[in-house]
Amino acid sequence: MHVSYGRQLVRSGFGRTGLAIFGLLAVVALVCPFLVRDPHLQTVQVLEAPSAAHLLGTNDVGQDLLARLLCGARTSVLVALCAGAASTFIAAVVGVSAGLIGGLYEKVVMRLVDALLVIPAILVLILVAAYVEPTMWGLILLISALQWQGGARIVRAQTLSLKERAHVSAAKTFGAGGLHVACRHVLPDLAPILVVSFVHRARRAVFMAAGLAFIGIADPTMVSWGTMIRHALDFYYLPAWKWWLLPPGICLSLLILSFLFMGHSLEKAMDPRLRDA
Amino acid sequence: MKSRLLNYGIAFLVILCLNFLLPRLMPGDPLQAIYGDEALLQMTAETKAEITARFGLDQPVWKQFGNYLWRLAQGDLGYSFYHKAAVSEVIAAHLPWTLLLVGSGLVLATLAGIALGIESGWRRGSALDRGLLTFLMSASGFPSFFLGILLLLLFGVTLGWLPLQGARTAYGGLSGLPLVVDVLEHLVLPAGTLLLAFLPGMYLLTRNSTVTVRGEPYILTARAKGLPDWKVRYHHGARTAMLPVVTATGLLFASRMITGALFVEIVFSYPGMGSLIHNSLIARDYPVLQGTLFVTTVLVLATNFGVDLLYRSLDPRVKDAR
Numbered sequence: 095m096h097v098s099y100g101r102q103l104v105r106s107g108f109g110r111t112g113l114a115i116f117g118l119l120a121v122v123a124l125v126c127p128f129l130v131r132d133p134h135l136q137t138v139q140v141l142e143a144p145s146a147a148h149l150l151g152t153n154d155v156g157q158d159l160l161a162r163l164l165c166g167a168r169t170s171v172l173v174a175l176c177a178g179a180a181s182t183f184i185a186a187v188v189g190v191s192a193g194l195i196g197g198l199y200e201k202v203v204m205r206l207v208d209a210l211l212v213i214p215a216i217l218v219l220i221l222v223a224a225y226v227e228p229t230m231w232g233l234i235l236l237i238s239a240l241q242w243q244g245g246a247r248i249v250r251a252q253t254l255s256l257k258e259r260a261h262v263s264a265a266k267t268f269g270a271g272g273l274h275v276a277c278r279h280v281l282p283d284l285a286p287i288l289v290v291s292f293v294h295r296a297r298r299a300v301f302m303a304a305g306l307a308f309i310g311i312a313d314p315t316m317v318s319w320g321t322m323i324r325h326a327l328d329f330y331y332l333p334a335w336k337w338w339l340l341p342p343g344i345c346l347s348l349l350i351l352s353f354l355f356m357g358h359s360l361e362k363a364m365d366p367r368l369r370d371a
Numbered sequence: 372m373k374s375r376l377l378n379y380g381i382a383f384l385v386i387l388c389l390n391f392l393l394p395r396l397m398p399g400d401p402l403q404a405i406y407g408d409e410a411l412l413q414m415t416a417e418t419k420a421e422i423t424a425r426f427g428l429d430q431p432v433w434k435q436f437g438n439y440l441w442r443l444a445q446g447d448l449g450y451s452f453y454h455k456a457a458v459s460e461v462i463a464a465h466l467p468w469t470l471l472l473v474g475s476g477l478v479l480a481t482l483a484g485i486a487l488g489i490e491s492g493w494r495r496g497s498a499l500d501r502g503l504l505t506f507l508m509s510a511s512g513f514p515s516f517f518l519g520i521l522l523l524l525l526f527g528v529t530l531g532w533l534p535l536q537g538a539r540t541a542y543g544g545l546s547g548l549p550l551v552v553d554v555l556e557h558l559v560l561p562a563g564t565l566l567l568a569f570l571p572g573m574y575l576l577t578r579n580s581t582v583t584v585r586g587e588p589y590i591l592t593a594r595a596k597g598l599p600d601w602k603v604r605y606h607h608g609a610r611t612a613m614l615p616v617v618t619a620t621g622l623l624f625a626s627r628m629i630t631g632a633l634f635v636e637i638v639f640s641y642p643g644m645g646s647l648i649h650n651s652l653i654a655r656d657y658p659v660l661q662g663t664l665f666v667t668t669v670l671v672l673a674t675n676f677g678v679d680l681l682y683r684s685l686d687p688r689v690k691d692a693r
Contacts, residue, residue: 205378209380210382214671217630217667218389220664221660221661222393301514305514311652343513347514351512354512
């Protein structure tokens with residue numbers, strides 16, 4: 095690997111923009127409890143326009159919209175990171191084990207992966223979530239369980255090619271076990287693929303969680319941009335959409351965009367045909 | 372081919388099991404899970420007994436599953452206490468609108484995506500290419516429902532050019548040409564949203580494909596023959612560049628657009644499957660929710676399968692490889 099993907103990410107305009115936006119939203123998510131008042135606090139000042147007391151005004155039950163906007167970042171960033179990491183982890187375990195073990199195990203597992211790949215994840219998510227009504231952590235688990243297949247396929251293909259490399263056969267001659275080969279010799283070389291997979295899954299997870307909240311399946315105790323958009327849409331005939339509906343929509347789009355940009359620039363770094371001359 | 376068929380078979384089976392097991396695995400009365408709290412209140416003891424007997428809820432699970440499959444095979448998706456009608460009838464009333472929306476969105480996004488992709492990829496690195504790439508990449512970060520909301524606010528609320536919701540004017544009593552115009556007017560914003568949401572994917576695919584084709588030797592040959600630029604671009608370049616666009620990857624947009632349309636419909640209260648899902652969630656009308664999701668999932672599976680078949684007949688290399 096002679097291409098430093100990290101450097102490619104920082105060097106390309108798309109990559110830099112993506113990193114900057116994501117960094118900003120992640121910092122907001124970390125420090126939001128110290129910046130604003132309680133996002134759940136209901137007051138009698140309902141549907142107020144922006145003022146010094148409420149920079150983005152208030153909603154129909156008198157909650158401060160700025161507080162809800164900033165704390166919504168926390169939910170989205172957390173869903174992105176956790177669901178992205180969990181589904182990449184499942185993909186890595188399934189893909190590497192299928193590639194290294196082979197035989198009947200590989201056949202059965204890959205058949206299952208291929209079958210699950212054609213199922214539209216968002217529809218199954220709506221169905222299951224409507225019945226189970228998951229909390230945020232349940233939602234993260236559910237999303238991860240529904241979107242690891244694509245990654246597993248790519249990881250397995252790469253593992254099959256890595257398996258034939260000289261250093262892996264050398265390790266095997268020295269008596270290395272399967273687990274040692276997987277962790278020491280295969281996983282490190284898979285890192286770039288896993289990172290790209292993580293970025294894509296994180297983006298899809300944010301989108302799915304927000305979409306689910308938008309159609310009305312969300313933990314009511316959770317402050318999220320999807321829920322904000324859903325409630326604000328009921329009042330679109332009021333001028334309130336300018337400070338109630340647009341900010342969470344723009345923040346959500348920015349977060350998804352940041353993952354999209356990072357993924358695009360990483361993929362470009364890996365595909366020499368698309369790399370700039 | 373057999374192996375692809377098996378994939379869809381397994382996927383279908385997983386969906387069936389999920390639909391069958393979910394309500395029955397929920398804690399509490401299965402009737403409550405199948406119909407929801409509200410419907411349960413409307414039922415008399417006799418209705419409950421009749422439904423329990425009809426579903427065989429007192430029988431072993433494998434018998435219930437057989438029963439479920441048998442009724443499904445006959446097109447019986449259950450009964451909605453909210454709509455006071457069979458679920459299949461409710462869905463039949465909503466499905467055409469979704470098909471109209473997805474169909475028009477798909478045609479628009481494909482045509483625009485291919486045209487822009489070829490022009491942009493051919494002049495890679497030019498101002499046009501950079502501008503389009505940045506603009507469309509940014510557009511693709513917007514979730515479809517937020518794009519819809521933006522269009523709604525701009526053209527519906529602020530400018531007032533287009534109707535805000537629905538698929539036609541309620542109680543308009545229109546027929547003939549005015550009805551067609553009315554339906555089209557209501558279609559513009561939702562279909563426009565789908566166009567914007569799916570144009571970037573189609574565009575990027577065509578652009579990347581055009582970029583790779585542009586360096587091929589036969590393009591140089593065509594140029595050397597002295598052919599005009601547009602002829603080289605469309606007759607020689609585009610034809611090969613189109614391959615991934617019309618085949619598997621490209622047509623998969625069809626199935627993705629079906630799920631995308633569900634969200635867009637909710638924004639515009641467009642009376643298709645998406646609004647049906649939304650309303651049945653609010654009304655806790657579980658039979659309709661389950662039936663709608665089932666039909667939509669089968670629709671997506673069928674589309675994907677059709678794409679797979681088409682892929683094979685369009686690209687002979689795939690057939691030979693087997």
